[in-house]
Amino acid sequence: MSNKKDFYGRYVKPVVSHKVFTLVCLLVGLCIVFSVWASSVGNRFLAASTFKNILASIILSSFLTIGAGCLLISGNIDLSQSAVGAFGGMVLAAAISETGWGLPWYMGIVISLILCAGFGALNALLIDKFRFPAFIGTLAMSYMAQGLMRMFSAMGSDDGLAKNIAYQKPEVIKWLGTGQVGSIPSGVIIMLIFFIVYGVIIARTTFGKKVSLMGGNREAAKLAGINSRAITYILFINSAVMGGVAGVFNTSRLGQGQLLALQTNQFTGITAAILGGISFGGGAGGMGGAFVGLLILNTFQIGMNSVKMNPFWINVFTGILLLVALSIDFLTQVSSSRITARRRRTANA
C-alpha cells in the first residue's frame, strides 16, 4: 500500500498539480468539444491535417511568444515586438531584393536581426537606465519601428510610396517559408527546437532561475547579487530578435516584405504567454505552459472555423477565452492563498 502512495506522491501528484497539466486538460477538452461540434455541422475536426494546420498556424506567433514569455517572467513587457518584427521582415526583403541592396540571403537575415536587436537594446536602455515604465517605453518604440519599416519599404519604389517589397526567393529562404522535412513544415521543426531550447534555459539553467527570481522581486534580487541590468538587456534584445525571426519567417513565406506583417499577431505573444500560466506580474511560468497556451489559442480559432462560426465572433470568443483562463488562474491563486492564510492562522493559534 505504501508503495502505491509513494508512486502517487512521486509521479502522479507533481504532474497533476502542475499548472501545465490543467492547460493540457483544457486543450484536450477543446479538441473534444470541437470534434463533436464540427461533426454536427458535417465537418471533420479530429484529423491529422487539422493538427498540422494548427502547428503551422502558430509558427509566427511562437517566436513572439518565446520572446514575450521570457520577458514577462522577468516582470517586464514589450509592446513593440511585432512592430519590430515587421520592420525586420521588411529589412530582409529590402536587403535581398534586386530593387533594394541585392545582398545574399544570409547577409539579409543577419542585418535584419542585428537591427532588431538594436531596437531591443534601446528598449532596455529606456527602461533600465531612464526608468521609463516598460509599457510606455516599448509603446513609443513600436511607433518608431513602424515608421522606419515604411521608410524601408518606400526605398525600392519609383514613386516613393510605401509598398510591399517583392523579391526572387533564394533556395534557403524558400525552404524556411514553405519547405518541409518529410511531411512536416520546416517552420514547425524550427519552432519546436526553439521551444525546447528556451524551455530548458528557463527551467534548468541558473540564468532561467535568475530571470524568474528577478520577476518575483526585482529589488530583492538585485540586493542578493543578481545582475538585473544584464538580464533586462538580454531579455529585451531577445524579445526584439524573436520578433525579427517571426518577421523573417513571414517574409520568407510570402515572398515579399509586407507592410501589414504581423499586425494580427500584435498581442498574440503576450496573450499566449499569459494563457499559458506566465504571470503578468512576473516571477512564475515557463515555456511549456506558453507553448500549450499558444496551442489552445489557435486550436480555439481553427476549431471555430471548422464549426463554421462567423469569423467576427471568433475574436469575441477569443477575448472571452482569455478572460476565462485568467479567472481560473486568479481563482486558484485566491483559493490557495486563502488556504495558506487559514493554515497560517491555525499554525499561529
Place this chain on the structure above:
Amino acid sequence: MALLGENGAGKSTLLKIMSGDQSADDGEMLLNGAPVHFGSPYAAISAGISVIYQERQLMSQMSVMENLFPGALPKNKLGLFNKHKLYTDALEIINKFGLPIDPAEKAGRLNVAHQQMIEIMKAYRRGADIIAFDEPTAPLTDAEITILFDIIRELRADGKVVIYVSHRLSEIFQVTDDIVVMKDGKLVATLKTNETDEGELIKAMVGRDIGDTYAGLNRNTQYGDVLLDVKNLRTPYVHDVSFQARRGEVIGLAGLVGAGRTEVARALFGADPVTDGEITFDGKVVKFKTPRDAINAGIALCPEDRKEQGLILGRTIKDNVVMPVVDKIANYKFMNNRRVNELADTAVEKYSIKTPSIDKIVGELSGGNQQKVILGRWTSEEIDTKLLILDEPTKGIDVGTKAEIYQMVCDFARQGIAVIFISSELTEVINVADRIIVMHNGHVTGQIDRADATEENVLAMAMLD
C-alpha cells in the same frame, strides 16, 4: 489598554476582526453592551472603531489633506469640493499634533514617520470611540513618539478607549492602564500596568523567563585587523562619513529615522552610487558598482525592508537562500538542485527556522523566520561573508526571536565577521554593539564604546544640530 504578545500570538488578527476586516468564526463582540457584527471596515468605522495598522494605507498620490478627509470632503455651494476649507481644516488638525507638514503635500512624499502620523490623525479626525494602534511607534523617532503619547493621553482623558499593540515594553508602561497578554491565539494574562513589571510581562508572553537578554550574550572580545576603512564617504544623502570596522567587531549605527544610516549601508554595498570618498575593504581600495561586486568582495546586506527588499515573498525558502550563489554552485550553467537543497537544509537547521519543508513559500513564514532565511542566505558555506550589514534586523520581531538574533550577531563576530548593526531602537543598539556610531542628518555626530554609552548620551548626539 495594552495588547501584548509575541509575533503570531493573534494580536493583529484580533484587531482585524474588531475592525470588520476579517470575520470571526465563532463568539460574539459587545459594543456598549450590545452584540455587534461588522461585515466591512466601513461598518466598524461608522460604529466608532478605528484601527491603525502596521502597514500604512495612505493614498500616496493624493495630498495630505485629502488623505485626512477621505469620504468627508467639505463642499461649497456649487457642490464642488472646497479646497480652501479642506486646507484650513487639515491644518488645524496638523497643528494640534504639532507637526511640520504641509496639507497640500502629496502623502507619498512624506517620510515614513509622518505618513504614520497621518494615519493617526485620520483616526483622530473621525472621532472614533475606540482607537486601536498596531505597533504605531515602529517607524517613529523619539520626538514623534512623545507627541503620539501626548495624543494618546488626551484621548484617554476624553473618555476614549485606546488599544495599544506594541513589542516595546517600556512604551506600554508609559501610556497604558491595563495590559492584556496573548499567546498562541489565547488570552493568557490580564494585568494592571502599575502592578506589574517587565519581567512578569515577558514571562507571560514567552511562557518562560528569558532573564536579562543583553547580560547573557556570549560576546566576542578578540578583534582582528581593520577590515573596513571608510574615509569621507559622500552620496546624495550622506555627507563626509568616516569610520572603521575591525574583524570580529560589532559596530552599531544609531540615529533617528532619516539620519542616513541605511544610505551608508547601501553605499557600502554598491546599491547606491558613491559621489566621493574612499572605501578600503580587506586591504584594497574598492569601488563597487553593483551589489554583486560587494558580495564577491565579501559584504552582505540584510536590508531594512525585509519584505520589499530582502526576500522574494512568493518564492520558496530554498530559492531565497541560494540567490547569491546560484552561479557559484552551478553545473556548467545548469542549476545544481542537489546543492541547493543541501544549502537550504543547512540554513533551516542552523537557525532552527520553523518550517515543514524548504519548499515552503517564504511569505507564509513569520517575520522572525523570514529574517533567519536572509541570515541563512549570507552565511551559507558557499559564501565568504567578511562584513555583514544588518539594517533593522529585529523590526517587527517578537522578544524571544530578538534575543536569538542578538546572540547570532555575537556569534558572527566570534567567527571573525565584522557586523554593522543598524537599529532605531536605542536600547538594542547600545547593548548589542561593541562600538556605536551615531548619525544625524547624513553626518556622523559621534562615536562611543558600549561601556560608555547610555540612551541619554547617544540620543543627545543623534539629535545634535
